[in-house]
Structure formats: C-alpha cells, structure tokens
Amino acid sequence: MFFRLASKSIIYRKGSVMLTIIALSISMLVMFGVEHIREQAKVSFSNSVSGVDIIVGTRTGELNLLLYSVFRMGKPTNNMSWQSYTNLKNNPQVKWALPISLGDSHRGYRVLGTTSNYFDYFSYGEKQALEFSNGDKFNHLFDVVIGSEVAKSLKYQLGDQLTLAHGIGSTSFTNHTDTPFKIVGVLKPTGTAVDQTLHISLQGLEAIHLSASKRKELLNKAQQPLTNFVELQPQSVTAVMLGLKSRLSAFQLQRNINTNNEEPLMALLPGVALSELWQTLSVAESTLRLISSLVIISTLFGLSAMLLASIRERQQEIKLLRMIGASPFFIYWLIELEALLITLVSAFIAIVLLTVGLTASKSFLLTHYGLSVNANILSVNTLITVSILLFLTFLAAIPPAFMAFKEANRR
Amino acid sequence: MNAIEINNLEFSYSIKSEQNILKIADWSVKQGEQLFIHGPSGSGKSTLLNIICGLQLPQSGEIKVLGEALNNMSKRQRDKYRAAHIGYIFQQFNLIDYLNAIENIKLATHFSPNTKPSTLAAQIDNILTTLKLDAKDWHRPVNQLSIGQQQRVGIARALINQPKLIIADEPTSSLDQVAKDSFISLLTSLCEENATTLLFVSHDMSLQNHFNSSIALNSINHLKVKN
Numbered sequence: 123m124f125f126r127l128a129s130k131s132i133i134y135r136k137g138s139v140m141l142t143i144i145a146l147s148i149s150m151l152v153m154f155g156v157e158h159i160r161e162q163a164k165v166s167f168s169n170s171v172s173g174v175d176i177i178v179g180t181r182t183g184e185l186n187l188l189l190y191s192v193f194r195m196g197k198p199t200n201n202m203s204w205q206s207y208t209n210l211k212n213n214p215q216v217k218w219a220l221p222i223s224l225g226d227s228h229r230g231y232r233v234l235g236t237t238s239n240y241f242d243y244f245s246y247g248e249k250q251a252l253e254f255s256n257g258d259k260f261n262h263l264f265d266v267v268i269g270s271e272v273a274k275s276l277k278y279q280l281g282d283q284l285t286l287a288h289g290i291g292s293t294s295f296t297n298h299t300d301t302p303f304k305i306v307g308v309l310k311p312t313g314t315a316v317d318q319t320l321h322i323s324l325q326g327l328e329a330i331h332l333s334a335s336k337r338k339e340l341l342n343k344a345q346q347p348l349t350n351f352v353e354l355q356p357q358s359v360t361a362v363m364l365g366l367k368s369r370l371s372a373f374q375l376q377r378n379i380n381t382n383n384e385e386p387l388m389a390l391l392p393g394v395a396l397s398e399l400w401q402t403l404s405v406a407e408s409t410l411r412l413i414s415s416l417v418i419i420s421t422l423f424g425l426s427a428m429l430l431a432s433i434r435e436r437q438q439e440i441k442l443l444r445m446i447g448a449s450p451f452f453i454y455w456l457i458e459l460e461a462l463l464i465t466l467v468s469a470f471i472a473i474v475l476l477t478v479g480l481t482a483s484k485s486f487l488l489t490h491y492g493l494s495v496n497a498n499i500l501s502v503n504t505l506i507t508v509s510i511l512l513f514l515t516f517l518a519a520i521p522p523a524f525m526a527f528k529e530a531n532r533r
Numbered sequence: 534m535n536a537i538e539i540n541n542l543e544f545s546y547s548i549k550s551e552q553n554i555l556k557i558a559d560w561s562v563k564q565g566e567q568l569f570i571h572g573p574s575g576s577g578k579s580t581l582l583n584i585i586c587g588l589q590l591p592q593s594g595e596i597k598v599l600g601e602a603l604n605n606m607s608k609r610q611r612d613k614y615r616a617a618h619i620g621y622i623f624q625q626f627n628l629i630d631y632l633n634a635i636e637n638i639k640l641a642t643h644f645s646p647n648t649k650p651s652t653l654a655a656q657i658d659n660i661l662t663t664l665k666l667d668a669k670d671w672h673r674p675v676n677q678l679s680i681g682q683q684q685r686v687g688i689a690r691a692l693i694n695q696p697k698l699i700i701a702d703e704p705t706s707s708l709d710q711v712a713k714d715s716f717i718s719l720l721t722s723l724c725e726e727n728a729t730t731l732l733f734v735s736h737d738m739s740l741q742n743h744f745n746s747s748i749a750l751n752s753i754n755h756l757k758v759k760n
C-alpha cells in the first residue's frame with residue numbers, strides 16, 4: 123500500500139514529475155554513457171595493439187599515426203619507403219615486421235594491404251593469434267581475407283567474389299569486373315579493428331591502382347604465386363608493425379628509428395601512446411563527468427523544490443492520512459519514497475535508452491571507429507553510481523519530507 | 534457505558550497566548566447516541582473533534598474515549614487507537630485524489646489492527662453496494678466522481694474498520710438539499726445498525742431533526758470566545 127500510494131502520487135503529479143525525470147534521465151545518460159564508452163574504448167583499443175611492440179610511420183603526431191594505422195581514425199599519414207621497411211625487417215632486434223598499406227575501403231570497411239605472414243604474427247587481446255573460422259591466408263593476387271564483422275554484415279561467404287576499386291568501392295560501375303577478388307578466408311571475431319577489415323596482399327592492392335588495360339593482363343596471370351609479381355612490389359607503405367625479439371630493446375630501437383637520418387621516420391610504442399591518449403582525453407572526460415554531475419545535483423535541488431511546493435498543495439491529504447491513523451513518520455517516508463522512485467525511474471530510463479542507443483550504434487562505432495562496445499552497461503560501477511544517486515536523492519528529499527512531517531505533527 | 538467522557542478539560546492552541554479555546558467542566562456522550570453538535574463558526578467545534586480523535590491533547594483535564602483515557606497514551610498509541618476505533622468524515626477532501634474508491638477504503642484499513650485481509654474485498658463490495666455507489670465508479674479516480682458520490686465513499690472509508698465512534702465535521706455543507714437528506718439518513722441508519730456512536734457537527738440547524746439529541750457547543754464550553 124505504501125509503495126502504491128507513493129507511485130500513484132507521482133503519476134498524479136506527472137506534469138512536474140516528468141520534467142524532473144527527463145532532466146535526471148538525460149544527465150544520467152551522459153554520465154553512464156561517458157563512463158561506459160571510456161571503459162570499453164580502453165579495453166578495445168589496448169586489445170587491438172597488444173601484440174605489436176612498435177609501430178613505425180612517417181613523422182606526424184604520435185597519436186595520429188597510432189589512430190590512423192590501427193583504428194583508421196584521424197588524418198591519413200604519408201607513406202614511408204619500401205627500403206625502410208626492408209631495413210627494419212633485417213634489423214637484428216626485430217623478430218617480425220608487417221608492412222601495412224591503407225587508404226581504400228570497401229562498402230565502408232577498410233582494405234588493408236599486407237604480407238601473408240600478417241596472419242602468423244599479428245596478435246590481439248591477451249596475445250591471441252588470429253584464427254580462421256573458414257578458409258585460410260591469401261596466396262594469390264586477387265585473394266581476400268575478411269574480418270568476421272565484414273562477413274556478417276555484408277553476408278559474405280567463402281568463395282564469394284567482390285570488387286575492390288580504388289577509393290570508391292562497390293558503388294563503382296565502371297570497373298566492375300576488372301578486379302574481382304575472391305574470398306579465401308574468414309577470420310574469427312576478435313573484438314578489434316581486425317573484424318572490420320578486408321585483408322589483401324600488397325601486390326593485390328597495387329594492382330587495383332593500375333590502369334584498366336594492365337589490370338586485364340594481370341587477370342590472366344592471377345593463378346600464379348604472389349612472388350611472381352615482382353613488378354607489383356609497392357614503392358611505399360603506410361606503416362610497419364614490429365614485433366621484437368626482446369621487449370626490453372623497444373625504447374632503444376624507438377630512439378634509433380626516430381633519430382635515423384636516412385628517412386624521417388617515427389616509431390611509437392602503442393601502449394605508451396595509448397596511455398598518452400587517455401591522458402589527453404581525461405580532461406574532456408572529467409569535464410563531461412563534472413557537467414553531468416552538476417546537472418544531476420541541480421536537478422535534485424529542483425526535485426527538492428518541486429516536492430516542497432507540492433507539500434503546500436497536499437495539506438488536506440496529510441490531514442486525511444493523519445486522521446485515518448498514519449503517523450508523521452509514515453508521511454515523512456512517503457515523501458522520501460516518492461523522491462527515490464523518481465530517481466529510480468530516471469535511472470531505469472537512462473539505462474534502457476543507453477542500452478538501446480548502444481545497440482543501435484554498435485555497428486556504426488565498429489565500422490567507423492573500430493570500437494567494439496558491449497551494449498550491456500550494467501556493471502558494478504553503474505550500480506554504485508545509482509546507489510550514490512539514490513543517497514543524494516534521499517538527502518535532497520529531506521527538506522520536503524521534513525516539512526510534511528511538521529505539517530503532519532501540527533494536526 | 535459512555536462513549537465520550539470529559540472532565541475539567543482546558544485547551545488552547547498555543548501556550549504563549551494562553552487564550553483558551555475550550556473549557557469544558559463535565560460532558561459525556563452515551564454509547565450508541567447520535568448527537569448533533571452546533572455552534573457559530575470559530576467556536577471550537579473542529580477543535581473539540583480533534584481532541585476526541587487524539588490529534589490534540591488538552592492542557593489539563595481528562596478525556597476518555599470508548600473507555601480509554603487519551604491523556605495516558607503516547608502519540609503513536611493514539612494514532613493506532615484512532616485508526617482502529619474512530620471513523621472520521623470531513624466537510625470535503627475525504628479522499629485521496631489519486632487513488633480510486635476501493636484504494637481509498639483499503640488505505641484506511643492499512644493503519645487499523647482489526648483488518649482481516651481475507652474478507653476485506655467482500656467487505657468493501659458490501660459497503661459500497663449498501664451506499665448505492667455504481668460498481669463502474671469503484672475503480673475510477675475519485676476526483677472524477679461527483680461531490681455526493683465522493684462523500685458516500687467517505688462514509689464507506691469511515692465505516693470500513695467498523696469503528697465504535699463516527700465523527701462527521703460538516704460533511705454535508707457542499708451538498709444540495711436532496712443529497713444532504715439522503716446522506717444523513719444513510720449515515721444515521723448505518724450507525725444505528727452497528728450501534729455506532731455518531732457525533733455530527735454542523736451549523737445548519739435544519740439538519741437537527743435527523744438526530745435524537747442535539748447540543749450547542751457554547752452550552753458546554755464555559756468560555757467566551759472573541760470573534
């Protein structure tokens with residue numbers, strides 16, 4: 123009955139209650155959203171580069187190189203020479219070197235040109251190697267290996283043919299059949315940017331950019347091994363990912379590359395660069411958190427004021443409740459419960475909206491930012507935040523509840 | 534036995550002003566009596582009813598309701614006692630706007646120790662039928678009911694705990710003549726059936742002949758109240 127009384131009372135006052143609920147929901151939405159995406163981004167980002175010791179590219183901002191080469195965010199970087207790649211590969215400290223070439227996309231998904239040992243060396247998460255759910259690595263000029271998300275959302279299967287065209291993708295009608303790539307492998311989900319990537323050989327990537335007549339010639343030779351296409355070896359690549367024999371040498375190698383005068387190159391340690399990124403973002407993050415906290419606090423003041431005003435209208439109700447035997451404490455807790463219900467409902471709305479929003483934007487975040495977010499925001503942290511908010515609500519409701527208590531005691 | 538007994542009662546709202554509202558030497562109401570109490574506005578009628586309900590305590594003197602001395606009870610005990618034994622009908626606002634008729638009646642049983650949940654629904658059914666309230670109005674928010682219907686739900690709410698004492702403070706002043714008469718005959722006949730004591734306050738002297746006894750507050754209150 124107590125609960126019913128409070129909930130019906132809130133519904134009865136829906137006009138003013140609604141505004142409070144909207145304000146509270148929005149600010150909680152921002153609060154929970156920022157917190158959740160921040161956590162998910164941290165996990166997703168560090169998973170994506172966990173297996174790479176050093177990334178080398180041309181001199182641009184460290185963050186820009188990292189974001190572009192791994193997540194394809196930010197401005198495209200200049201290319202570095204093939205010669206530099208070979209030098210790195212032959213460096214005694216280096217265990218493996220993976221050249222990558224970016225710049226093209228297929229229906230919104232990025233196309234990555236690399237060597238076939240990419241699938242042997244690249245690892246993600248807690249040092250997990252890439253695995254195929256179907257098929258195998260690329261061995262021919264027009265072979266493509268796709269990430270799980272690409273396969274899922276574009277409904278591609280092993281053996282399917284797809285067209286890759288420079289910059290434009292499948293919307294191009296002119297060179298439709300010119301460079302028909304065949305899917306030879308589908309990777310298992312990794313929860314990283316790999317899932318949104320189409321992997322082809324560097325030679326294949328080079329072939330896309332040739333003139334139409336040259337491409338036609340190549341089509342006839344497509345079944346030959348990749349090593350036969352020496353003329354298709356690229357002059358330059360976007361970046362090179364390095365795995366070291368010993369991680370201890372990372373800083374030294376980084377310094378050597380950065381100070382090398384042959385070509386202006388930059389080496390970054392992904393872990394270090396990422397923590398710098400979080401540092402930079404933490405200002406924006408705490409600003410958002412501060413703003414949403416301030417909004418929540420001022421809304422709670424508003425809630426308090428709204429309830430205070432309502433007590434004045436509810437004198438008759440209080441008198442009646444007293445007459446049928448309700449104690450002043452009953453009335454005190456009735457007002458408290460109403461306030462707590464308002465906050466609970468707002469938290470519920472915020473959580474539902476956020477979950478729906480995340481579910482809806484999941485694939486957008488994945489394809490555009492390589493960010494895999496879990497739509498389930500119910501974590502211990504959320505529960506703690508909600509509890510703190512309920513406590514603040516309890517405090518905010520003390521003045522109106524106390525006023526109702528006094529009103530009840532007067533009778 | 535007497536339903537109400539008052540001895541040397543003195544009451545004022547504030548200790549500072551020392552202006553007494555009530556000063557009653559000796560007054561009692563017999564069990565089962567239906568008493569009409571009248572008096573000018575501001576003479577202290579509602580104040581007296583509040584004291585009988587245990588909402589206010591007199592500064593001095595003794596008040597016994599249904600054999601229990603209210604002076605000796607704690608506030609909490611008086612709240613319980615009121616819920617269990619006294620049914621109250623106001624001039625208006627007898628019901629909580631945002632609950633329907635049934636919920637309003639249930640709320641009154643929530644605070645009373647004599648509620649038996651097993652028979653409650655049947656009891657409410659019964660009482661609302663007796664009060665001639667259409668079943669379709671039972672689940673409507675009470676603010677959609679007419680004033681007359683609301684007052685009848687008010688009677689039902691006051692009667693549901695089968696109190697030994699019913700107090701009505703000008704319950705008919707917002708009703709028209711026909712509704713007034715039917716309201717009072719309903720109330721008095723229900724009280725008679727259950728041998729419930731009824732205190733009915735009004736300044737409308739035309740209602741006096743519905744009751745077997747009547748009294749002017751000023752005749753028992755030995756105080757000249759300045760108006």
Ligand SMILES: Nc1ncnc2c1ncn2[C@@H]1O[C@H](COP(=O)(O)OP(=O)(O)OP(=O)(O)O)[C@@H](O)[C@H]1O
Pocket residue numbers: 546547554572573574575576577578579580581736
């Ligand atoms: N809560 C209160 N605090 C202080 N004084 C009060 C309070 N309630 C009533 N009074 C005063 O007590 C006196 C008696 O008031 P009461 O309400 O008992 O009169 P009444 O006979 O019921 O009048 P009416 O017929 O208008 O309802 C009045 O002078 C009133 O101003």
Ligand SMILES: [Mg+2]
Pocket residue numbers: 578579580702
């Ligand atoms: Mg009065």
